[in-house]
Amino acid sequence: MSAPVVVEGPVYVVRGNVDTDTLIKSRHCTTTDPARLAPHCLAELDHPVPFAGGGPFPIVVCAGTFGVGSARIQAPLALAGAGVRAVLATAFAPIFFENCINGALLLPLCATVDPLPDTGVAARLQVAGERIVLSVDDREQTWPCRLPDWALAGRSWMSLIEDAARAAGGLDALREEGFRG
Amino acid sequence: MAQTASEKILARASGRARVAPGDVVVARVDRAMTYDPYAGELRRRFAARWGGRARVWDPERLVLVADHFLDADAPDQRALLDGLDAFAREQGVRHYFPVGAPNHGVCHAVLPEEGLVRPGELIAGTDSHTCHYGGFGAIGLGVGLDAMEGILAVGRYWVEVPPMVRIEIEGRFATGVYAKDVILTLCRDLANERGLLGTAVELDGSAVQALHPEEKLTLANMAAELGARWLLVPPDDTVCAWVRDLGADGFEPQRPDPGARYARTWRYDACDFVPVVARPGAPDRVVAVDALEPTRFDEVYVGSCTGAKRFDLERFVDGLDALGGAAQGVRTLMVPATRRGHDWLLGDPARRALLERSRVEVAAQPGCNACFGGHGFLAGTGTVRLSTTNRNFPGRMGAKDAQVFLASPALAARAAAEGTLGP
Numbered sequence: 001m002s003a004p005v006v007v008e009g010p011v012y013v014v015r016g017n018v019d020t021d022t023l024i025k026s027r028h029c030t031t032t033d034p035a036r037l038a039p040h041c042l043a044e045l046d047h048p049v050p051f052a053g054g055g056p057f058p059i060v061v062c063a064g065t066f067g068v069g070s071a072r073i074q075a076p077l078a079l080a081g082a083g084v085r086a087v088l089a090t091a092f093a094p095i096f097f098e099n100c101i102n103g104a105l106l107l108p109l110c111a112t113v114d115p116l117p118d119t120g121v122a123a124r125l126q127v128a129g130e131r132i133v134l135s136v137d138d139r140e141q142t143w144p145c146r147l148p149d150w151a152l153a154g155r156s157w158m159s160l161i162e163d164a165a166r167a168a169g170g171l172d173a174l175r176e177e178g179f180r181g
Numbered sequence: 182m183a184q185t186a187s188e189k190i191l192a193r194a195s196g197r198a199r200v201a202p203g204d205v206v207v208a209r210v211d212r213a214m215t216y217d218p219y220a221g222e223l224r225r226r227f228a229a230r231w232g233g234r235a236r237v238w239d240p241e242r243l244v245l246v247a248d249h250f251l252d253a254d255a256p257d258q259r260a261l262l263d264g265l266d267a268f269a270r271e272q273g274v275r276h277y278f279p280v281g282a283p284n285h286g287v288c289h290a291v292l293p294e295e296g297l298v299r300p301g302e303l304i305a306g307t308d309s310h311t312c313h314y315g316g317f318g319a320i321g322l323g324v325g326l327d328a329m330e331g332i333l334a335v336g337r338y339w340v341e342v343p344p345m346v347r348i349e350i351e352g353r354f355a356t357g358v359y360a361k362d363v364i365l366t367l368c369r370d371l372a373n374e375r376g377l378l379g380t381a382v383e384l385d386g387s388a389v390q391a392l393h394p395e396e397k398l399t400l401a402n403m404a405a406e407l408g409a410r411w412l413l414v415p416p417d418d419t420v421c422a423w424v425r426d427l428g429a430d431g432f433e434p435q436r437p438d439p440g441a442r443y444a445r446t447w448r449y450d451a452c453d454f455v456p457v458v459a460r461p462g463a464p465d466r467v468v469a470v471d472a473l474e475p476t477r478f479d480e481v482y483v484g485s486c487t488g489a490k491r492f493d494l495e496r497f498v499d500g501l502d503a504l505g506g507a508a509q510g511v512r513t514l515m516v517p518a519t520r521r522g523h524d525w526l527l528g529d530p531a532r533r534a535l536l537e538r539s540r541v542e543v544a545a546q547p548g549c550n551a552c553f554g555g556h557g558f559l560a561g562t563g564t565v566r567l568s569t570t571n572r573n574f575p576g577r578m579g580a581k582d583a584q585v586f587l588a589s590p591a592l593a594a595r596a597a598a599e600g601t602l603g604p
Contacts, residue, residue, distance in 0.1 A: 017373065017463075021574040026554040030250060030257035032222050032326070044581055065373045065408065069572060070553070071309040073219075073326040094343075094379045094410045095309055095323050102327035148205070148339075157327050161334055162230065171231055171334060175238060178196075179335040181207040 002153035004128035005107065007085045011136070012057035013119045014047065018089075020069035020096065024078045032073060034081025041078035049119045056083030059125050059134075061113045064089065067096025073103070080105040086125055088113055088134065101151035102158075111143040127152065183438035185345045186415050187381040190320050190435050194303045195340075202444070204342045210322070212297065213332045214244040214306035216288050217251075221264015224271070226330055237272050238336035244276040244297055245269045246288040248548045251280060252556040286519035286547030289313040289486035293398060294519055296427030300416035300434035305332055309405040310571065313486055316398030317424055318416025318434055320381075323405065343379055343410045344444040347437075349386040352451030359496065360396035361488065361569070361589035362457050363389075364403040369457075369467035373408040376445050382412040383437060388451035389414060394423045395492035402487045403571050406464040458602065459587035461573055470592060475603035478586075478596045480566040481507075482578075484516035484544075485552040488569025491522050493590040497569075498532055500594025507539035508600035514558040516544040516551070523547050539597065551578050560585060567596040 028040045042051035051057065060066075060079070066089035067075060076099045079087070086107040087100075100108040109132050117123065117136045124135040129152075132143045145152070150160055161179060168174040184192070184199055192199050195206035215223060227235065237243055247265055250258035262279075269277040276297060278285040284295060289310050292298050300318035304311065307329045314321030328338050348367065371377045384400055392400075397414045404412030414420075415436040424432070458473055460466040483489055483497050494517055507513050515536075517523040527533055527543065536543065542558070544550055550557035552570040560566050560579035566586070568578065573585040588596070596602050 019463075019572075019574045021554070021572070021577045025576060029218060029555075030261060044576055065378065068373065068408070069309060069405070069574060071307055071311075071323050071325050091373070091375070091378055093408065095325055098328060099325035102325060102331075157331055157339070158230070158334075161331050165334075171235065175335055178209075179207060179337050181205070181339055 002149070004126055005152070007058050007125040009056070009058035009122065010120050011059045011061050011117055011123045012049070012051060012055065013116050014045070014060065014062045015064065015116070017064040017068050018062055018066045020067060020072055020075045023067070023075040024072065029072055029074045032077060034077045037074050037078035038081035041082045052082060058083055058085045059123055060084055060087040061116065062087065062089035063113065063116055065091045065093060067093040069093065071095045071099070073099055076100045076103065076105040101147065102156060104151070104154055104156040107147065110146065113141060183440035183442065185381070185383055185437045185441040185443070186318070186413055186435040187320060187345060187383065187411070188342070190301055190303055191340065191342055200342045202342050202344045206340055206342065207337050208303055208340050209337050210242070210305045210332055211302035212242050212244060212304045213329065214246065214288055214292060214304065214311065215329050216246045216248055216307065217261045217265045218249050219307050219326055219329065220245055220268045221261055222326065223330055223333060224264055224268040227333055231334065237333045240273050241275065242336070243272070243274050244292060245274050246278045246291055247280050247285060248287045249553065250555050251546050251548045255556070258556070280546055284520045286517070286522070287486040287549055289402065290490050290518035290522070293317060294427070294521055296424065296429040299424055299429045299432035300421055301432050305329070305338055310402050310486060312404035312409070312411045313398050313402040315401030315404065315411055315413040317394065317420055318413060320411050320413060321401065322411060343381045345383070345442065346377060346380045347383045347385065347443040347446040348449070349446065350388040350449045350451055351386045352388050353391065354388055354451045354454060357456050357591060358454050359589040359591055360392055360399035363454050364400050365457050365459050365464065365467045365587065366454055368403065368406050368459070368465040371407055371447070372465035378408040379410050380444070382407070382409045384412055384414050390417050393492055394420050395490045398490065399487055403464070406571060456589065456592055458592065459573060461584040461586060462575060464572055464587055470588070470602055471604060473603040475601055476586070477565065477601045478511060478567045479564050480512045480514060480560065481593050481597040482514045482551065482558060482566055482568040482570070483590060483593055484514070484518070484550055485570040486518055487571040488590055489516060489518040489522065491525060493569060494522050494526055497590040497594045498526070498535065500591050501539060501597055502535055504594060504598030506535060507541065507597045511597050511600050513539055513541045513597045515541055516557065517547045519547050554578055567593055567602070569593050
């Protein structure tokens with residue numbers, strides 16, 4: 001089992017589904033540089049607290065489905081560039097979820113947070129083994145964690161392939177034997 | 182034991198006798214598709230990781246398309262197109278569709294036209310509407326950039342076998358009801374529902390199977406808006422013959438076994454469906470067109486893989502012709518999804534005359550254009566637009582306060598001809 005992941009800092013709270021056009025508009029998607037994407041992240045969200053100017057917010061909490069829409073890698077890259085390390089949401093759009101863990105960009109955690117804290121409140125998130133614990137104002141909520149082991153360990157999908165290629169004696173050899181994860 | 186069509190495809194792709202929901206498999210893809218937004222970055226990453234001389238796992242199985250950022254006058258978009266071109270050249274990719282090729286345009290419209298979508302196959306693409314290929318009985322697996330980087334290296338990707346669900350529509354759709362009405366209505370009922378989010382949908386039944394093959398692509402396309410991982414219409418003889426006519430052969434269509442198990446089944450009667458529009462903001466804000474408050478449109482946009490394939494262009498043009506052309510004060514914009522569609526549209530003098538009489542503006546290049554907001558016919562501030570595309574999240578097609586309604590090409594023709602929809 002990997003070491004627990006702990007994230008501490010103010011939360012940013014969104015109600016309702018969050019689509020990828022809201023996360024980052026397409027006109028900014030000609031780059032994959034997180035630093036260039038971050039200022040535009042959630043820039044047009046109707047929210048009393050600006051995300052880009054008011055943060056960093058290492059934990060985002062969403063009462064809804066997060067990452068609905070496009071496969072654009074810039075959505076999790078922009079969040080990661082803005083300092084987000086975990087998103088807790090009722091549910092995730094599948095491709096957004098996979099983008100987050102494949103690139104080891106941030107932790108997408110299925111969790112219905114109730115009651116919802118206010119944006120800006122300090123929180124502590126711990127992800128250890130099969131348990132997610134969120135502490136806000138001495139109140140603790142827990143959920144089961146369903147991330148692959150490699151994602152929990154902070155590994156990217158490509159790092160697994162690279163390791164396998166090394167073990168096989170190169171990429172061609174790995175192709176020959178067939179990568180099995 | 183009985184299996185669904187999706188389970189059979191995944192079992193073959195992962196070298197197993199069978200798979201079940203919850204299994205995590207590493208599946209071999211039959212084909213991979215990526216495009217200008219990512220090709221340059223993938224080229225850079227691939228060379229950095231494996232060396233400048235490294236070849237992708239199988240250039241014959243890779244498809245590269247220029248469709249999203251086609252404004253060659255914008256330096257950042259030009260750079261993406263250059264990156265795509267360099268990657269195609271270095272890797273010797275034969276299935277490369279740049280601007281200017283005999284056929285090119287929106288990836289999801291190009292692949293089926295070119296016989297590159299074959300029933301029973303697993304096709305991964307770096308786009309959320311890759312699910313489109315389910316219309317021809319393939320698994321269209323939308324993936325991200327890192328997933329594609331892995332596929333370029335080893336031809337494989339991890340898949341957690343999703344819950345299997347089924348939607349059946351029996352009967353016969355009324356005249357004027359098209360695939361877009363069907364899938365928008367399903368979005369109204371089921372989009373991002375807990376029982377449907379992330380699932381593999383099989384959409385079947387006599388009403389569905391009676392639809393034109395390209396209409397089945399429209400249904401599968403908007404699996405993304407439903408929130409499904411993918412959607413597959415079990416391929417019938419018509420679809421298989423359609424694909425064979427495009428030169429594809431040697432494929433193995435997969436249909437669900439009798440008694441295949443589904444976590445959930447929704448049953449509809451074809452009579453449950455009427456022409457609908459989605460109100461601005463999200464594709465599930467759906468209302469019957471007859472119940473829509475009277476709405477005047479400034480613009481009608483016919484475009485995208487969802488709504489500007491050949492079948493869609495025909496419905497729009499026929500509708501416009503039957504209703505006497507476009508009304509004064511409505512700006513009508515057309516972006517055929519592919520070069521073939523574009524050439525068909527403008528290749529007939531009578532059609533051209535109708536478009537000219539209606540002051541229809543036809544984009545010079547087929548492609549994604551304003552559907553994803555990259556360039557082209559973007560919606561200006563305050564504009565009320567009816568669009569045949571798949572998404573209308575705020576600001577997606579242009580200005581944040583543009584009001585974008587979604588509908589079928591047939592309703593788009595009505596909106597163009599009458600200037601309004603609703604009673």
